[in-house]
Structures are given as structure tokens and as C-alpha cells.
Amino acid sequence: MSSVVPDLTPAGPLVVPERAERTLPNGLHVIAIRRSSIPLVELRLRVPFAQADLARGGLLAGTLFAGTDEMDIYAITTELQAVGGGLAAGTDLDRLTISGNCLVDGLDRLLELLALTLNGAAYPSGEVETEAERIADRISLARTQPGHLARVALLKRIYPGHPYEVQTPDPEQVRAVTREDLAAMHAARVRPDGASLVLVGDVVPEKALDSVAQALSGWTPGAPEVSFPDLPALGGGPITLVDRPGSVQSCLRIALPGVPRSHPDHPALTLANLVFGGYFSSRLVGNIREDKGYTYSPHSGVEHSLAGSTIMISADVATEVTAPALLETLYELGRLAVLPPDTEELEQAREYALGSLRLGMATQAGIASLTSMLEGFGLDLDWLAAHCDRLAAVTLEEVAAAGARYFSPANAAIVILGEADVIEPSLKALAGVVRA
């Protein structure tokens, strides 16, 4: 590095903010964390939702706050806003998440309104119908987006027969859901056992726990234990080519098997992924964006879900350079798989990983989302501090070994979506091609 550039003052160990935890008699695990930077509080409630029906789950999340027996949607919204608050629910494959925030003086009211909906969401038929149409429209819109279509094709290729194979319902499935379906799903799955609630803000943690206990002790348990089968084995093979006539770009997607955060290889995999394509100063970005100008935003990341972890690589490239972009991407995979990285690029990736964790912990919302996410995998902020120590200790040999184990192009499942007739001939020069 150039000598005129100022050195860094070394950062100390990751400081975990003041917090308190309690598990309520109904099974809800509650964590309250103090960050007094702004007079607000952030809330994250995570409820296990493994194998929940996609159409029903999405609609349940969209109408959870649409009314109770006593309050309609306007009353709930206006009461929340009166304390500067808002609550919204969403689902992914593993969980139902409720996110919210409010002025800190409004915390008790926010929790009260949350409890009212958890115990008594009524799923009014008018609102359910309206929301179903909105979700169906959004899915129709997503189906026009090349990125979405490429992901759908990739999931079909890599997770055949697994609940993760399809992650978006059909619009018709959403329209067919009734309010009785939602009430039944709520009764079965929206339960406190196995769930966790995180509060982060300008609060005294023990007092915030008392507020939660006061508001949510009446939420009745009874959730089933649902788990996932393991992910199917993932391997290489011919390129899956998906035709999208009229495309001006091709979506290049590659998946490789990864390992979960709890695995001993995880820290080395994290750093190997950064070196490959996990941040801007990576080999992939340097090659296909900054050197060749093929693409705007190439990226590589590890997607962690309850059933397993997968390395996902993506780049949207101009149609005429589709095969050259794939060639360079495979070259970079191969280079990481058979040659150790430089010390300098490893140290840079390590600093980035450690710095990102500190930045992620520097806002109320960041701490709340991170803590809630970790809870979902049975991990906590102490794990995060230990993870920092592990990242600091990973050796070059361990990263090289992770490169060899996880980034081999021979194991890459490749899906490309674009103007198939134009790009197929040159892709065939690189690998076998099968049209989807």
C-alpha cells in the first residue's frame, strides 16, 4: 500500500451493548438492548414459520394489522401513528417477522397494539380481498422482472423437491385464500413458543422487559414444531438456459453449496467469499466490472436459511458479452479453488468483515435486525463477538482450503436468462447447455 495513505488506528474488541433477556412463561424469548442515540425504539418479533403455505403466509402477513374485533384498520393505524409508530409483517421461508418502531415514550402503547393483534387479528374479509389483489398484482409484476425470473429458474434447478424450490406463490393461489384460512393459520402458527422479540432503543433494558411481560404474557402458546428436510445435494452439470425474448441483458446466476454459521469452516468461507465477489474490492468486480465493463453490479454472497446455506453469485451483463462474462466468472472461481489468495487481499477482506459488523451494530435498527436474525438461528450477540475473534484468527491456509472446497467451478450450478438464440452458440463453446 502507498506510504502516504494514513494507517488505521486498530479497533478494540467488539463491544456488545447493554442488554437484558427473559423468557416469558408462554415461551416468548425477549431481548432488550439499550442504544440511546435517538429517542426511538425498534421492535422485531420473529415467529417460526417453517413450511407454512406461501400464499396464506404472505396474505396473513399483509393483513395481520388490518383489524381486530374491536378495532378496524384505520383505528389500528391511527393509534400507532399517534405514538409515531408503525408495525409491518412479512414472511420468508423460515419465519414470520414483525418489524416496528415508535417514539420511545410510545413503547407501551406499541406493545399493547401488538398484543391486541397477536391475540385477536380478525382478518376482515374486505381488507383480505384487497390485500390479496395487491399481492397478486405484485407477483404479476415480479414475473415481468428478469431478476425474479432468473431466481425462480435457479431455485428450480438447485432445490428440486424441497420446500425451498418455489418461493413465490401463484397469483391465483393468493386470490383463493379465505379469511377462514388465515384465522386457522393464525391459530396454528402465530404463537409465542419458539418466537423471539427484540427491542432496541433509548430504554432501560430491564424496564423494557417488564413492559413486554405486561403486554404479551397473555399471548397463548401452542405452536407445533416444524422443521425442514435437508437441502438436496447441489452439483455442476450443463448450463440451464432460460429464454426471455427482448432482453437487453442476460442474468447470470451461479449457485454452490455452502455451510451454516455454526460450521467450523464458516469464518474461512466468509473471507473466501469476500475475496471472490462479496464486496466491491473483490476479484469478480475488479474483473468483469472495473476491467471489462461487462456489468454494473456483480455480486457473490452466502444465503443462510434454516434448511441449509448456499453460495449465490449473480451478474446482469450486456447480451453480447454473456459468454465472455461467464468465462471470466468461471476463471475467477477456478483461480480461488486452485491457488491461495494473496496475504494483502485476505487482510483487506478480514478488515472489511470486521468493520461491517461494527457498522451493522451502529444503529438501533441495525442492532435490532441483526439480533433478531441471529436469534432465528439459535445464536446471539455473544456468538457475534466470538465470531469477530474467529474472523481475526483465520489463516491464509484455511481460506485457501475454503476456496478449494466451496468455490470449485466443477460444482457450480449455472442458470442464464436472456435472449437465448443470441447467446446460446457462444455459451455452448464453454459448457453444455440445456434449455429450461
Add this chain to the structure above:
Amino acid sequence: MRIPATSYTIERFTLANGLRVVLQPDSSAPVVGVTVVYDVGIRSEPEGRTGFAHLFEHLMFQGSENLEKLAHFKYVQGAGGTFNGSTHFDYTDYYESLPAGALERALFLEADRMRGPRLNEENVRNQIDVVKEEIRVNVLNRPYGGFPWLKLPPVMFDTFANAHDGYGSFVDLESATVEAAAGFFAEYYATGNAVLAVSGDFEVAAARAMVEKHFGNIPGRPAPVRPSFAEPDLTAERRDSYTDAMAPLPAVALAWRVPDPIVEFSAYLPYVLLAEVLTDGEAARLQERMVLRDRTATSVGGYIGFMGEPFEVRDPTVLLLQVFMPPGGDTDKVLRTVDEELERLATDGLAEGELARIQARFVTHFLRETDAVTNRAVRLAVLELQHGNPALINDLPRLLGEVTEAQIIAAAATLRPQRRASIEVIPGVSA
């Protein structure tokens, strides 16, 4: 509910070369946010050079006096930080979020490119290609690309400065030269045309010494005279439409001019809240009427300025509504309904507690955005640049809380059909 506010400590000073500096110490987390904001944006682009401000932003990352191409990224990310830049109508920002121990490095990096980026043929060609891919991803290869921020200004405005495509035409982008980039830098990237802001975990005296050390010896150049971009208000309704070959559903965006966000600040603030009264949350007037009751829309959004940044925009700008409709949706009906609801608001006023809850919720959004050091640094820098008063960050919650019902009603009464411009998206594929 009482509207709270922040009480950030804010230090301001100006270096001998004209660079304005804002320091905001905050030891609540071991991180810093560093930004340099230049008083140049899309509106400053000369005719025939659409997209140049944004292309130039890319060129600021391609190496500088002491730094090779790619070195900027490596030094920031190798310090554990993240970086970016963005081009707006009235300013261009560059920023880094880093662990606190990297503050001096970030200041060095920003100072180095303020002295001058490495402008050469290879970098210009490469970044033209990257920008074209960015435009393909964000505009050409997706439904509703550029809607409404690129599509509505040409309906609303007549002058090139306000109306042109800020992402740029491929023809203009391809004609960019090293010489033009050097001229753009010389004119707009002057010390006198920039603000440096730092927010986060540092001692003010130490940070000030670092700023002096790295920026103090950059040769001073004055800010160029900023031309007026003023245009007369509309006197007759304007409507336009286009077919989006990838869009499955109809949509419309409509806008009215608002008072000057800087010069007429107190007259402007009610419009910021009016946009929220109309659209924020299920109980907001247009949401309740169009999405939940009439079902003439599937979503309604409303905000100030084409980029939705009410405290980072200059005159002329707009209050904008964006409405997505169900299949077969009727734009005329949507426009009529908006008029009816504005009329009702102007005539009947607000419901009890309606303004108070909108104020409380808006202030929550505002405070939440400032929790991240880099967002805060950018906001402070732009407030310095445009208002000469970064301490507005602490005052805005109170000022928003002081907006009255009468002011909201008066603002609503100005949003008449004859002052309105709208752009309709006709779907090119069936839903």
C-alpha cells in the same frame, strides 16, 4: 404526544481555501461517517451532455493524485468501511462509513480526489460502459424503469436544466471526453463549491487538525455562480403518457409545484407534511379512499421532489403522487378522485388528531434516518450547502411539529388541476 428532537453537537468552520466543514462528534458507536458534497447535480449539465454529472461521479472513483484505479475501494473496504456516491438534481455526494480508527484515512482519500481525479481515455471509456449497464438494469430492462423520476420532469418543466434525462442518453454518454470531464471538474469541483461533513466517534480538536492537514493545502477555487433554474408555474394542466413494453399494470404520477424549499422554507414545510397526510399509512386520505374503499389503486405514494428528499432539494420542485392501478385501471378516475380528496381537505379540514399523528410518525422517520452516521453526515453537509445551517437537523422536528392545520389546508387548496402535470404508464404486457 410530545415531539422529541436530537441535540447533536455541531461545529462549523471554513478553511482558507473556501472549503466549508461540519463536524458532529458522537461517541455512541465506534464508527464515523465522512462525506464530501459538491454543489453540482443533474440540473447543471450543459445541453448535449445529459447524464454527465452522474458519469463524472463514477470517474471520481477511478484514481486520483496518489491513488491508482481501484485503490479508493481497497483503502476504504480494507479499513472495514463501505463507500458510495450519488448524483442528485442539486448536489452530488461521496461518502464512507468506517470504523472510527479509519477517520484520517477517509479524510485523506476525499482530499486526494478533491485535488483531482485521474482522468484518462481508458477510465472514461470503461465507466461509460458501466453507466450504460447501470441504465439497462435500472431503466431499460425493467418495468417502470425511470418512472416517475425520469418521465415526469419533461412534462412538468420546459427548460433543459429541469426537464432533461438525468441518467443521460447513450448518444450523449458516448460522446463524453476526457477534456469535457476536466472542464467539469475545474468548474464544479472547486473547494468553494464543496462541503465536508464528518459525524461519529472522534475528538473535535483532533479531527479538525486532520481536516486542516489533508484539505488545507488544496488550492482554493471559488464556487461558480449558480444560475437560477426558476421556471414559471403551470397555468394549464399537462398530461402525457407512454407505453412501457414490460409493465403489466397501469400507473400514473402527478405533481404540482411547491414553494421554494430554501427561500420560502416556512411556506414549504406544510407541503412536506401534506404529502404524508395524503399517503402515509392505511389511514391516509388517498390510501383509505383509493386503495381500501374504491379499489381504484393498488398503491399510492407521495413525497416531495423527484427523488423523495424534502430537505435536500432546491427550487423548482414538486409534491408528487405516484399511483399504481389494478388491471384496466382508469387514470381519469384516479385524477378526479385526487381532486375530490384535495377539495374535501381544503373545505372540511383535518380530522381531530390527524395532523398530530402525521407529525409524530414523520418525525420518527426523520430521526430514524439520522441514526446512521453517514446518513447524518450527508444530511448535515447538504443543510450546510443549501441552507448554511446544519443545526437545522436538530430544529426540524420542532419546526415540523409547529406546522398548523390551517397551513395544511392552505397548501392543499393550491393543488389545483390547472397546476398539475401527470404522466401515465400504459402497460405493454397483460397482467
